[in-house]
Amino acid sequence: MDEGSVSVTLAKSPLVDFKSDFPGLVTRDGAPWHYLDTAATAQKPRAVIDAMARALGEDYATVHRGVYSRSAEMTRAYENARRTIATFLGGREEEVVFTRGATEAINLVANSWGRANLEPGDRILLSQLEHHSNIVPWQMIAAQTGAEIDVCPLTDDHRIDLAAAEEILTERHKLVAFCHVSNVLGSVLDAPRAAQLAHKVGAKLLLDGCQSAPHMAVDVARLDCDFYVFSAHKLYGPTGIGALWARGDILDAMPPWEGGGSMIDRVTFEKTTYAPPPQRFEAGTPAITEAIAFAAAADYVSAVGIDRMHEHEAALVARLRRKLGAMNDVTLFGPADSAGIVSFALDDIHPHDLGTILDEANVAIRAGHHCAQPLMDYLEVPATARASFGLYSTDEDVDALLEGIARTRRIFGKA
Structure with a gap:
């Protein structure tokens, strides 16, 4: 048994390449799964799975x-x-x-x-x-x-x-x-x-x-x-x-x-x-x-580098907030420099409905009170939609979310 640090085989820079280290980021039929719920629980890299096995x-x-x-x-x-x-x-x-x-x-x-x-x-x-x-x-x-x-x-x-x-x-x-x-x-x-x-x-x-x-x-x-x-x-x-x-x-x-x-x-x-x-x-x-x-x-x-991860996730947060902020039917919560998390509300479409429709396009977000009901009362909303990033998140995940929001608008007759 190795008694020192666990050996980690890493994908090459930039961070977008790290998706290949995470076997959970594809669906059962092999399609990309746009996982944007890392704040709830993070996907596991092969190095962790192998160490536990x-x-x-x-x-x-x-x-x-x-x-x-x-x-x-x-x-x-x-x-x-x-x-x-x-x-x-x-x-x-x-x-x-x-x-x-x-x-x-x-x-x-x-x-x-x-x-x-x-x-x-x-x-x-x-x-x-x-x-x-x-x-x-x-x-x-x-x-x-x-x-x-x-x-x-x-x-x-x-x-x-x-x-x-x-x-x-x-x-x-x-x-x-x-x-x-x-x-x-x-x-x-x-x-x-x-x-x-x-x-x-x-x-x-x-x-x-x-x-x-x-x-x-x-x-x-x-x-x-x-x-x-x-x-x-x-x-x-x-x-x-x-x-x-x-x-x-x-x-x-x-x-x-x-x-x-x-x-x-x-x-x-x-x-x-x-x-x-x-x-x-x-x-x-x-x-x-x-x-x-x-x-x-x-x-x-x-081994990846927490500062590199933070910089990568901050760029994704900034891009998503910029895109959502340009939509007049979206309310953004939290500061502009939020750490890996973007919470928002889409007009009068309930976050649960948004999350369900996004799931049909292999996009996973969290919708609800996020175990923070006093905060929901403070914000005067029953729930929010939350997209949260990890080191494996990419611009393609953001694009898939934005496309899913547009599709949700069409379904609700709000295009």
Whole structure:
């Protein structure tokens, strides 16, 4: 078993050539599939698929417990995967906890750090554009601890209004939990400024990085956050796994959330002592093969170059926004420099109808509230259509979307 970085065979520059690395980008009859739903979940490159297949096949064994050689090799590969993810984030491996995804990571922070640190009268600051996964866990823990939630409004161009946040924050605030990049609007948070504001009043900052990790370089030290969460499947990796990064001193002081094997030091019926982080937060048999494939995805993205990817996706966003902005029956949401995401509404045609008609032409977009119903209420729409890009997206995908919009207009008699 290779214990180092996963070997990645890459297509040549420019990025448009990377489509060939992704077997999911064709239909069953071999036609091009114009996949514009990467913000929901990214397609997987062959390097990730092969890494997971090897881990499930000839390399497979359990981790941490076996004394036989293959178990030891798999344990090294699993822990090397943790090191890879830590490096990808600019952190240390002992600061990275593998979770089932960003949702579980936020719930872990809420139920461990939140339960231990929040009291009646304490406050949590969220924003108007948060995903449900960064709202509901805090509502649940607030109800249990007596803490209260404040909501930061947005600017006119649909960014989190940090000037308003500064006015809202008081020494009663213990946590600020913001989305780094909006999954609906693509708006990018000035995270260092948010950290400065949170720390000024003694609060911790949690960043939901699901949409930032796949689109821009992440350095948790530069961001100055206290918690950072993201999911593998949005970073071209497998489902069912993600990561929580937390500052070492904070993680060390957090009590365990779930109990079971692997997270213990010593168990008796009288008392149990717990392992140090990150093992303290990984009860039970972990997602072994998923972690190895997660690392393969991070290696793949690093080999391609996250800055190249961002530049490529930004050009596609600019082109699509320019084309849609020239249509008098289209409403665009979010800022012009959105990160890989374009949300829009087409006159009185429901996004679900648009998505269904586009699907007939092998164009896949997301239509709905995108797990952000409070944001939909703020925008005063029931839903939006959302096109989101990845490193494999091309101008041909944009053209197919625009042709599908024209066809939808004709079907609805609005040509």
